[in-house]
Amino acid sequence: MIRFASLILLFLAGPIAAQEMTMPTGSRQISDRTSPLDSYDLPIGPFANDTLPVRQTEGRVERITWRVQSGSSTTLQLLAPLRDQIIAQGYDVLFECEADACGGFDFRFATEVVPTPDMYVAIQDYRFLSAARGDDVLSLLISRNPPSGYIQMIRVTPVGSEDPPPLVVEEVVSTPVDLLAALDQNGHVILDDLHFRTGEITLGEGPFTSLAQIASYLADNPDTRLALVGHTDDTGALDANISVSTGRAQAVRARMIEAHGVAADRLEARGIGYLAPLTSNETPKGRELNRRVEAVLLVN
Known part of the structure; x- marks a missing residue:
C-alpha cells in the first residue's frame, strides 16, 4: 500500500474547526473548478432500470481532482483512508460502490466527472462514495490508470452558510519508484x-x-x-x-x-x-x- 503524507486539504466549515485531510504521498492537485453558485446531482444509489437515483443540491460547488503515484495500490486502498477521515469529520456515508456494483458504464456516464485529462475513470476499475453532514454533501470518485491513480472530490456547501476554508496544498517532495x-x-x-x-x-x-x-x-x-x-x-x-x-x-x-x-x-x-x-x-x-x-x- 502507498504511504500517506502531508498534502493537506482544509475541509470543514461552520462551527466545527477546520481539520486536515491527508492525501497519498506523491499526490498532485490537477484542477479546481469552484462555482459560487451551481447545482450538483449527488448519486445516492446504483444505476438501475435506466435510472440513477440522485439527491439534487445547490450552493457553492467545488470540483477538485488529484493525480496520485499509486503503483500497485487498488482503488480501495486509495479510498479507504479518505473515507475514514470523512467519517471522523462527521459525515455519514450515503452510498458506496465499486465499478460493476455501481452500474459500470451506465453509472460512469450518468454521474458528473471532471473532463479529461484532469480526471480519468477506468470503466472496470473505479469506486464511488457519497456522504452528507447536515446540508453539506460531497462525493469521492477514485480510479486508476497504472502507475497513476485519480481522485475527484465534489463538495456542495449551501448558500448562506459560512464559506468553507480555502484549499491549502503543501507541496510534498517524494521519490516514487x-x-x-x-x-x-x-x-x-x-x-x-x-x-x-x-x-x-x-x-x-x-x-x-x-x-x-x-x-x-x-x-x-x-x-x-x-x-x-x-x-x-x-x-x-x-x-x-x-x-x-x-x-x-x-x-x-x-x-x-x-x-x-x-x-x-x-x-x-x-x-x-x-x-x-x-x-x-x-x-x-x-x-x-x-x-x-x-x-x-x-x-x-
Whole structure:
C-alpha cells in the first residue's frame, strides 16, 4: 500500500474547526473548478432500470481532482483512508460502490466527472462514495490508470452558510519508484502525468514528476539513452497523426534538455501516430488511453 503524507486539504466549515485531510504521498492537485453558485446531482444509489437515483443540491460547488503515484495500490486502498477521515469529520456515508456494483458504464456516464485529462475513470476499475453532514454533501470518485491513480472530490456547501476554508496544498517532495521500476523491468514506460491541449503539440507548464525521475535515472545510468515515442488515437489521417505524435515527443525531449539538463545526444524523439494502440479506439476512454508519450530504454 502507498504511504500517506502531508498534502493537506482544509475541509470543514461552520462551527466545527477546520481539520486536515491527508492525501497519498506523491499526490498532485490537477484542477479546481469552484462555482459560487451551481447545482450538483449527488448519486445516492446504483444505476438501475435506466435510472440513477440522485439527491439534487445547490450552493457553492467545488470540483477538485488529484493525480496520485499509486503503483500497485487498488482503488480501495486509495479510498479507504479518505473515507475514514470523512467519517471522523462527521459525515455519514450515503452510498458506496465499486465499478460493476455501481452500474459500470451506465453509472460512469450518468454521474458528473471532471473532463479529461484532469480526471480519468477506468470503466472496470473505479469506486464511488457519497456522504452528507447536515446540508453539506460531497462525493469521492477514485480510479486508476497504472502507475497513476485519480481522485475527484465534489463538495456542495449551501448558500448562506459560512464559506468553507480555502484549499491549502503543501507541496510534498517524494521519490516514487514505480515508474523507474517499470522502465527497468519492461524497457519502456508511459509518462502519464504529461498533458497537451487537444490537437496541439505544446507541452503544459508542469512540473511533471515523470520527467524529473527519468532525468535522475539517466544521470545514475550513464550507459543508457532513451527514445521518447509519441502515440495518438486513430482520429484523422496517419500522416497528420504521425506529425502530432512526433511534435509531442519533440516537446518532451526539449523540456528534458532545457529544464532537467539531460544531454541532447541521450534522447531521441519519434512519433508513430496510431500504429501501436494500447487498446481499442472504439470508445472515448480507449482513444484517451492511446494518446500518450512513452519512454523507451536504449542501452549502449
